[in-house]
Amino acid sequence: MKPAPTLSICRLFSLLFAVGLTTAHGLTPSYLRCEYLVDPLGIHEAAPRLSWVTESDSRGEKQTAYEVLVSSSTEKLAKNEGDLWASGKLASDDNAHVPYAGKPLISRQNCYWKTRVWDRDGKPGPWSSDARFEMGLLDASDWKAEWIEAPLESGELPTSLSGAKWIWHATPGADQTKGSPLGTCYFRYHFQVPSDTQLDLCALTITVDDSYTLSINGKEITKVGGKDSWRNPKNINLLPFITKGDNVIAVAATNEATAAGLCAKLTIKLPDKDRVILFSDKNWKTSDKAHANWTSISFDDQAWQPAIEIAPSGQGVWGALNDKATKFPVPMLRADVKVADKSVAKARLYATALGLMDFHVNGSRVGDQVLAPEWTDYRVRCRYQVYDITPLLRPGANVLAARLAHGWYSGRIGNGNYQFWGKSPALLAQLEVTYTDGSVERVVSDAGWRFAPSAITSSDFMLGEDYDARMDVADWSNPGLDDSSWKKAIVRNEAKRPLDPQVMEPARVVDELKAKSITESQPGKWVFDLGQNMVGVVRLKVAAPVGTKVTLRHAEILNNDGSMYLANLRGAPSIDTYICKGGGTETWQPAFTFHGFRYVELSGLPTKPALDAVTGLVWSSDTPQTGEFSCSDARLNQLQSNIWWGQRGNYLSVPTDCPQRDERLGWMGDAQVFVRTATGNADVAAFFTKWLVDVDDAQTSEGAYTDVSPRAGSSAGTPAWADAGVICPWTIYQAYGDSRLLESHYPNMARWVEWCRSHSQGLIRVKDRGADYGDWLSQGANTPKELIGTAYFAYSTSLVAQAAKALGKADDAAKYQQLFKDIKAAFNSKYVKPDGRIEGDTQSVYLMALKFGLLDGEAKSQAVQHLVADIAGKNNHLSTGFVGVSYLLPVLTANQQDDMAFKLLLQDSFPSWLFSVKHGATTIWERWDGWTPDKGFQSPSMNSFNHYSLGSCGEWMYDSLAGLGQDPSGTGWKHLIIHPRIGGGINHASYRLRTIRGTAASAWKIDNGQFILDCKVPVGSTATVVLPTAVAAQVLETKRPLTEMKEIRVNGVVDGKLHLTIESGTYQFSSPMP
Template sequence: MSVIEITEVLCEYRKRLLGTDIAMPRFSWKLHSAERGIIQHACRLQLTLADDIDFHDPLWDSGKIETEQSIQFAYEGKELRARTAYSFRVKAWSSCGAESEWSEAITVETGLLHPSQWQAKWITPDVNRIHRESEPIFQLRREFELDHDIVSARVYATAAGVYELYINGQQASDDVLAPGWTSYHHRLQYQTYDVTALLRNGGNAIGIWLGDGWYRGKLGFNDAHFVYGDHRAALLELHVRYRDGREQVVISDSSWKASTGPVLYSNLYHGEVYDASLEQHGWNEHGFDDSHWSPVQTLRLPYEPLLAQENWATVVTQKIQPVKTGITPAGAHILDMGQNMVGRLRLSVRGADKGSEITLRFAEVLDAEGNIYFGNLRTAKQTVTYRASGDEHEQYAPHFTFQGFRYVQVEGYPGQEQHGLSLADFSGEVLHSDMPSTGEFACSDDRINQLQQNIRWGQRGNFLDVPTDCPQRDERLGWTGDAQVFISTALFNYGGGPFFTKWLHDVQAEQQPDGGIPFVVPNIIEGSSSAAWGDAAVICPWTMYQYYGDTRLLAEQYDSMKRWVDYIRAQGEDEYLWNTGFHFGDWLGLDAKEGDYVGATPTDLIATAYYAYSCRLVAQAADVLNLLDDAAYYHLLHEQVVRAFREEFVTLRGRIAAPTQTAHVLALVFDLVEPAIRARVAADLNRLVVDNDYHLTTGFVGTPYLCFALSDHGYHETAMRLLTQQSYPGWLYSVSQGATTIWEHWDSIKPDGSFWSDDMNSFNHYSYGAVGDWMYRRIAGLDMREDTPAYRRIRLHPQFGGRQLTYARAAHESLYGTIECGWTLDHGQLFVNVRIPANTTASLTLRGAAAEQLLESGQNVHVVAGILRVEKEADGVRLKIGSGVYRFSYPAGGLFRRTYTEQTMLSELQMDQQAVDVLNRHAPQLLNGALTNIVHQSSLRQIADNKITRVSEETLGRIVNELQHL
C-alpha cells in the first residue's frame, strides 16, 4: 500500500492567518506520495481552540468525508468567535486505501469581526497645538501598567494615513506603509499584531508614528492634496490576556499625548526629509518625560469601513548591495544598484557633523552621456534628505515613502569628494506586497531568461499593495487595464490570492451606480468605463477562479461583473455593438498616427470585441455558480454580440475590416470569427507580422494576446521570431539595452541613446510583460483547462522552439502542489520532464512523437505505471497521466525539420525557381526532396503574386547548414 502525507496546509492562502474577519474560512492542503497516480478518496477536518493542542475536544470534526476536494474546503462548524485563536488540522485517504497522518496544525485567529466591536477612538493631535496640516509626522504615545502572567496580547490598529507601531521601544512588525491603500471611504484595513513578547509586567508604552501616505498625501496628475481627508488619525486597541482569564484593554483615546517627529516631510512621490537631531530618544518607552507634549483630540471618523487586512502586508522582501559607484560627466556621485528596484535606500553614516545634509536623488537610468536621468519623473521629486545628528554612527532609511530606481545621486555624504562613496555604506531594501514566489521559467536563450527576470522584477515593483502602472513618477495608480492584461502572468509567478481579492473588492466598491468602472482603482482621477480597462471587473475575478478555484470571490464579484456588461449594453443605439464613449483603444499601438497615443485599430472594434469576451466570461461564471437563468441570458447575449461583430467588422469574403495586427489578434483569441475563416484570418495576421519584418505594431490591447493568436493557429515559429526579436520593437530590444525591468515603451531608450518623451516613459511598467503567460503556456507548455480550475486537470502541450531553443522549462506551485513541464533537445532526441502533484491528472501532448518510439524512463509508455491512456493524434501522441515525476524521450528530427522548413523558411524568404535550384544542389539528400517541393509550390504562388526576390547562394548555404545542424 502506498504512503501519503500532507505537506502543507493553508487557510485563505496563508500558512498562518492572524486577524481575519472571515467567520467561515476555507482550507487547502497538499498531498505527497512517492507512488504515482495518487487521488484523494476521503478527508477528515478538525478545528479546535488553540489551547487544545492535542485536539482532545475539537469544536468541529467533519468526520470522514468521501471527496476528492482538497482546496478551498469551507469550514462548516459554528461561526468563529471574535478575537479567538483556533487550530486546524486535516488527514486524508487515497483512492488505493492509504491513510495519512494528521497534518501539522495551523493557526487561524479572528480579529474584531464587526466594526461595532471597536472600543478605541480615532485620535489626532489637538489642532490648537499642532496644526492638522503640519508637514512633520505626528508622534503619539501612551503609557500603561500590566500585571504579571501575561498569556497573550494583540494589537488591532489602523490609521487615516500610514503608521508605524512601537511597543516598549521595539517596532511591533515588519509592515511598511500600513494600512495600505484601499478605497478608504468604503474600505479601510486594520492590522492585527501579536505583541506578547514585547510586553512586560509593570510599566509599558505604546508609540505610533503617523504620516500622510495615500490618505492625505499628494496624489495623481494634479498633485492633489487631502484626497480622502484633512486629518491624519490613528485607531488602536491592545487586548492583553492573563493566565487567570482576565483581560485588560488599552485603547486610543483622549489620554494619549502627541508631538511632531524627526520626519519633517514625507510624501510618496516626492520623498522624505529626516532631521536626526530632532529625535526624542525613548519617546516610545515607559518613563519618557512627555510633559512638554501636546494633548490629543478624538475625531468622529467612521468605523463602518473597517475590515481586517485582506492583502499581503508590504514588507522588505530583499536587500541588495549597490554594484558600483561612479562620477558622472556632470560631476555627480552616483550609486548603481545593478537592478531597477522599488523600495528605499538604507545608509550608514560615520563622522557627519550635526545638521549636515545628505541628499539622495533617485532615478532609473543614465542618459547617453552617462548622466543620471530624471526627466521621466515629471513632477515627482524622488528625493530623500537626511540631516545628521552628529553621533559617531548613524543609520537611516525612509519611513513613509518609496522610490523606483536603479541609480542614486548622492550629495553631501561625508568624505565623498575626497574618497568617493563606499558600497558598504549603502543597501537597497526592496519593498512590495509579501507574495510568495510560485512560478519559474528558464530556457536555452539567456536573453529570454533575462526577460523573465525583468517580468518578475516589474511585478514586484508594481505590486506594492495595489497593481500600479509605474513606481517612480507622479502617478503610481491602480490602472485597471494594466491589471487585467497582466493578471494571468502575475498569478503564475507569485501567489496573488490575497492581493487581487483585496483589489477586486475595491473595484466593486468603486463601481459607479450605472455599472461603469473607473480607469484607476482606488479611484482618485476623473474618467471611467473604457473598453479593456473596465473589463478588469470581469476578467480578473474569472482569472482568479481559473488559478485558485475561488468560487467565493467569484460569487462576491459576480454582481459587479454583471453590472459592467449591463452598462455596456446600455450604451448607444445598438445594444450589441459598443460604438460610443471614450476608449483608450490600443493604447501606445505602434501603428498610431504621428503624435497620437492610440493605435490604428478602431476603438469600436476593440470595444465590441471586449464586450463579447466579457459576456462570455459572465455566462461562464453564471454556469459555475449554478445561476441557470443568468447563464442562459448571457450566453445568448454573447452570441448576439459575436454576430454583430461579424456583421460590422468582418467582410463577406472573410477578412477583418481593419488591417491591423491587433484587430486580427482580438478576432482570433476572443473567438469572434466563423470557424471556416479562422485559418484565413490567422494567415492574414501572420502576413502582417512577416511583412513588418517580424515586428509587432500592437499596443496595450493587442500585445498580450499576439503570440497566443499566432501559436494557436499554426504560426508558432512566427511567434518565436517575435519573442526573440532583438531590434526595435521587440521584447529583447530592451534586454539588449540592459533593461532589468519591463519598459512602458518599446523604445523608451532609442538605439541612438536618446529617450522617448519625458511625459510617459516609465522603465518599470509591467504590461508588456504579459508575454510571460504565453511563454509558460506555449513554449514550456504548462497550461490549465478552462473547464477545470486551479490545475486540477492540467494541460501540458509544449510547442517546441524550432531553431530558436533547445531547452525550456516552467514550474508553478499550485494549490495542489508543484507542476513542472520542461523539454530538452539533445542529439536528435527530445526529452520531456513532467511533474504532476497528487490529487490531479494531466493531459500531455507530445508533438512529433510516435507511440511505438515513445519511452518513459527507458520503458515503452504502454507498460508504465501512472500513464492512464495513450492516444495517437495526427501530429503526435496524447497521454493522460496521474501524479508523479516522469521523463519521456523520443526521436525529434522529423518534428524539428518540419517546424523549421514549413514555418520559418517559407516566411523568412521569398523564394523563386533559382532558390529551388540552389537548394536542390545543396540539400536533396538531407530532406529527401520534401523541402524542394514545398519551396517550389511557394515559388509558384509568389510568382503569381509578383513577389519574386532573388536569394543568394550564400544565404541558402547558411540555411542548409542550419538544417544539417538540426
C-alpha cells in the first residue's frame, strides 16, 4: 500500500536541501507538460499551452527568459530545428501556460518540443529533455466512424410489479388511508410449495418505502435501505430458502417520514407448467409490533390485521417505479484489421462510447484506463480517448475488439435514475494506421463489426457485476476466431454532438490493498478487512469446481456482530458474482462497476478462502499527488490520511459526493466546499478543467447552475451548491494562475449572478432557492436559508468582480463591485442587529458574514466575539454543516483566534473532526454522527462513511498549522505566505507542495526552546515569512544573525510577530520561543 501523504519532519528537512540543485550549466527545465498533461494525445486547443518547472536552492534564482522549439519530428528537434515554432529568446519569467505561437496546427499533427531558460544572471541553461503532444481530430469531417450498438436480451426476470398492490398497516379505528405511525411495521405472507416436485423458479419481486429487512422461514435474507430506494424493485431468489409445504415471507418495513408501504409479487414456476404469480394484497398480515419469533413459520399470526390495500403498483403517492429489467449482458465486438507489410509510423485509436468501453488488440488490452470514457452530459458532448496502439499491431491479420457497458449513459445512476440519457450503449471507434510512406489505413466502427455476449452477464454501477467464466471465449480479440455465428452490429443514427478529447488524467488503478484479516461472520460468509475505506473493485483469486458461484458484497463498516453494515447503501446492492470455470486457480476483477468499501464478504466457496483471495484495487482519476503533510500529533496525521483517501476515491471522472450508495453524483456543494483543500493535495487542474465544462453544460438557459453536474436532476439555483459555478473556477485560477480557464467560464459566472439578482427581492434571496438544503447536516444549529442564499449571492458577486478585474474587464469589475456593496448593505439592514448578532445566531452565519466580507468595523469585531462565544458555549465544539465547515478554522485564524482554532481541531468528542478518527475512521464521514457509541448508526438514508466535504479543514492544516500558503491577492504561487501557527501542544509540522512554479515547503519544529523553520520558495517566487518573535536580533538564518543577511528584507513587526520578505531558495530560521 502506498503511504498516506504525510511527511516526517526529518525527511522534509533533508528534501529541502536535495531537490533539483542548479547545475554548473544553469537552470534546467523539467516536468514538461502541455495543457497540464504529460505527452498528451488528442489536443484540440489552437494554441496549446506549455509548462515546465525549474528547481534550485540558490537564493534569488529566477527565470529571466525562455526559448521553445516545437518540431514535427524528433529528428528535427534533435537538430534544434523548430519547423513548427521557434520562439527565439523571449524575456519572461513565465514557466506555465506559455501559449504555442507557431504555424497553425492541423488534425493528427505530431508536435515534439523542448525548452531552455536563462537564469537571473542572463545565463542560458541546457535544453530540457524532449516532450511531445499530438493534435486530435479537430474537425467533424475527420470522423469517418459510425455509432454502432450491439443489443442483447436481458437474462433477468423483469422487476415489473404490475398487478401488485401497495399495502400498509393501519391502527384499528384510525384513518386507514394514512397508515401506521412513523417507524417500523411488520408484514407476513404464507404460501405453499408442493411436496412432490422441485420448483424451477421461486422469486420475490419487492419494494418497500423506504427500508426493509426480509426473512424467509425465520432466516434473514437481505436488508435494503435508503431514501427513495423503493423506486427500484428488487428480484430475490427464494429457492435456496424455501421448504416443501408451508413457507412464510416476513418483512420489517421502516419509514421515518410517513407510513411504510410494501408492494410485492411472488413468482413460482413448476416444471412444464405456467408460472404462478401471487401479489401483495389484503391477504398479507400486518402488525405494528415485533413479537417474539414473528418471522418463523410456526408463529401464530391470527391476531394480526389484514393489510390495507392503498393503490395498484404505479399509482398512489408512489407513482411509476423503475421496474424494467436492469441486468443486461455486456457484448464483445470485433473487427478485422489488415496491416500492410511495410513500416508503420504510428497507429492511433480514436474512440468513445455512450456508456463504457475497453479495447483489446490481438489479445492485449489497450491502455490502463478504467471507466472510459469520462462522464459527461451526453446530450451536449462526448469525450473521446486517443490510444497509441502502434506496438500492438503486426503485419497481416489483426483484430480490434471492444466490450461495451451501460455505465452512466444507460445504467443506474443517482437520484433513482435509470437509462437517464438513453436505452442502450453505443460505440464509436476509428483506427488509423499511418505508414512511413504517408499512406493511411483506416478501420472504423460500422455495420461490418460483429458482436456476441461476453462472459460479463451483467454490469451496473449500483447493482455490481456478474461474470460467468464458463462463457469465456479465450481468443475473442485474436485473429483466427470463427465469428461467423456472431451477429452484425447495428448502425445507430445518433444526433450530432461535439466530440471533445480527454482533457484530464484518466481513471486507473492507483493502488492495491492486501487484506489484513479474514473472519467468518456467518457459516460460509467470510469477511475480509482491507484496513482502509477505498473506492474501486477487488481482484478475486480462487480455485473451485466448475459452476461454483462466488458472491462478493461490499461494506464500509461492520455491525457489532461482525456482519456487514449494508443499510447505508440504500438502493445499491453492490454485489459482484463470479461463476468458476474450474480447472485451477482463477483470477478475475470487475471491469465496469465500482464500489466504496473497506470490507468484502465472500460467500459460495466450499472451504475457507485464503487471505490473498481478495485484493483491493483502488480506482481514482489519476490526479498527481502534489502535497504532503505531517505533524507531531498522530491523530492529525490520520485525519490527513482520511482527507486524502476521501479525495482520491471521490475524484472519479467527476467530483462525486460518495462512492458507495445509490447516489455518486457530481454534487456542486461538496465540490466547492472542498476545492481549496483538494488543490493542496493533488494537481487537480486538468480534472477541474474537464468538470467545469460539465458545470457550464448543466447551467440552465436562464443562468441557474444546477445541484449536480453532469445534470442528472432538475433542481437548480440552490444557494452554496449553485455557487460552485463561480467558486470553483475562481479557486482553480488562484491555485494555478490559469487565466484562460477563468476567461472561458466568466460569462457563465456572470450569468449566475444576474440570475440571482433577477430572482431576489431587494437583493435578498427570499424565493427561487432551488432545493434549499441550508447548512446541510449541521449539528443543533438552524441557519436561516434565506440568509445563506443572500450571503452566497454576495460572495459570488464579489468573486465575479474580482474575476472581471483579473481579466481586464474594468466596466464589469466596477459594476459587480457596486452590486456587491449593495447586497452587503441589504444583508446588514435585514440580518445584522445593533449588538452585532446576526439572524440565526449560529456559527455558520458569522462565518459566512466574516469570510464573505459582509461586515465592517465594530460589526465585524462583534461577530468574531459572538462566534467565539458560541463555540465556547458548546464546550469548544463546532455546529456547522457543509455550508460553514470550510470557513471555520480560516476565519478564526484571520481574526486572531488561533487558540480557538486549535481547540476545535484537536477536539475529539462529538461533534468534531477527530471524533471519527478516535473511532477508527479511515475516510471522512458524511455526518459528524454517522456512528456514536450511545446511538449506533445514524439513519441509513444519509450516512456515508466516505464523503470528503467535512474534510475541508485540510486547507487550514496546510497553510496555517504547517504554515505554507499563497498570498490571497495573487495567483499561481507567485508570492507565498509562510506563517506557521503554533499551539495545541504540537511541536512540529511540515507541508510540501509541488506548485505550478515548482516545489514549495515549510517545516517547523520546537527544539530546546528554539523555534526552527526550514522553508523553500520556488524559482521565480517570493515569500513573506512570519516568525513568532518581535526581535529581529534574536533571529538566526542558517546559524548567522539575520541582520547580516542582506538578501532578506525585514518588514517590521505585526501583532508581535516579525515579518520578512525572501526570494526563492532554501532557508532555515531559528529564534527563541516567546
